[in-house]
Amino acid sequence: MSPYMLIILIFTLGLGTLITLSSSHWLIAWMGLELNTFAILPLMAQQHSPRAMEATIKYFIIQTTAATMLLFASVSNAWLSGQWEIQQMSHPTPLALITIALALKLGLAPMHAWFPEVLQGLNFSTGLILSTWQKLAPFSLLLQIPPTSSFLLITLGFISVLMGGWGGLNQTQLRKILGYSSIAHLGWMILIMQYAPPLTLLALTVYIVLTSSMFLTFLYNQATNINSLAISWTKTPMLTALTPLVLLSLGGLPPLTGFLPKWAILQELTKQGLTPVAALTALSALLSLYFYLRLSYATALTTPPNNLPATLPWRIIFKQPTTFLAVLITMSLSLLPLSPSVMAFFTF
């Protein structure tokens, strides 16, 4: 793609999110979301394959549907309450509709079916933008709207954790696995949103760090399925040793960073008296843990019987700079001892 086009699209991605993050009027927030949708479409279609085009069209239809629902709900709210402020919504019906529209935008269950399929059609770098940057704007809106039906949010959250874990069990394609892991993590974030919004931000940030590590690891190894992952140990021994730890951090195991948001969320849920919800969600996270463990087996814990294209050379050749990946992996493994400062960072 022409570098001018690339600059314009990436700039607009940033602009759209910034507009939504800083808006107090529903129309401006909608405008930012639409900017994000349109800016990422040519980036998604960069690969010119039918699969990429299918992913682009699916993404466009889903996001436009969600944006139209959002517009309808905000206009209904303007009619019913006479103003367009995001934080002053008063009527329950537009509130519920906006929650559902934003859930569709994010890919929360039961509106999650499009997400793994769209991710599968993209290369890793575009998928990374889709999984991390595109989640910021809808979350900022969800965090600002007044409390809505608690049943809706808990249902969205719990079903997302369940479907994210369950759906990822039968996958061999790494992008689909990352898609289902995204659905599960978003479920955790939505679950706690009405009780402790700082924990939502904490979970979102930790998730972004973790999933960026995984996307960049798979990008470095050029591994798109479990078979390719299994023979990628010949490329960098250090990355091969660290990948299982990042995967277990995604699964939420102590003493890694991924444990922090889950721990804090379960504690807050039990404090609010939702112990059965907390217990069931923790049990559903075991499903996700199973396929993370399967990936770590394939990466470093077992030697699969695949034919190796090449063995590890004596002097390791670095194909790409891995500085950013190194920082991300360090953060995704070792932030748990800093929990008090990390949590203080998000409390507002």
Added chain:
Amino acid sequence: MKYLLFLLLFLLILGVVGVASNPSPGFAALSLVMVAGSGCSLLAGQGGYFLALILFLIYLGGMLVVFAYSVAFTGSDYVEGWGTRRISLAAAGYLLLVWGGGVILSTNLNEEFWTVGASFGEFMFLEYNLVGVAHLYMGGGWLLVAGAWALLLVLLAVLELVRGASRGAVRVV
């Protein structure tokens, strides 16, 4: 006047059903013209003449015309309208849905379903049609720039998506 209102509303619903029942694109465009025509007449009758004019000009006269030409290029052998069974069944289903919705919503007939006019904060104006656009250009500031950037971006994104030959995304390379 009542009969004119009834006719326009009837044509509106009929046109919406005609689009929703999923006929061939040419017939759907025709239904869309019916919807836009009756909807704009309703709007203009209630005082929103600016929006009605803009809709006719840009939506019908620009976007729908381009869409109709693109559809004419595709040209299909088996054109389906309301004559085929599948589409007439879908249209009947949607009409039933509209009727049912009307029955359910008409339980509280004392409510006012028709509002006209707007007042916004300290701006009490009777002429709300054009003032919004004027305010966007006058006091809009960076929002106007952002709006113009959004339009430019959509143009560039579409151009990038439909670029032909090896740089394009519509054709399989």
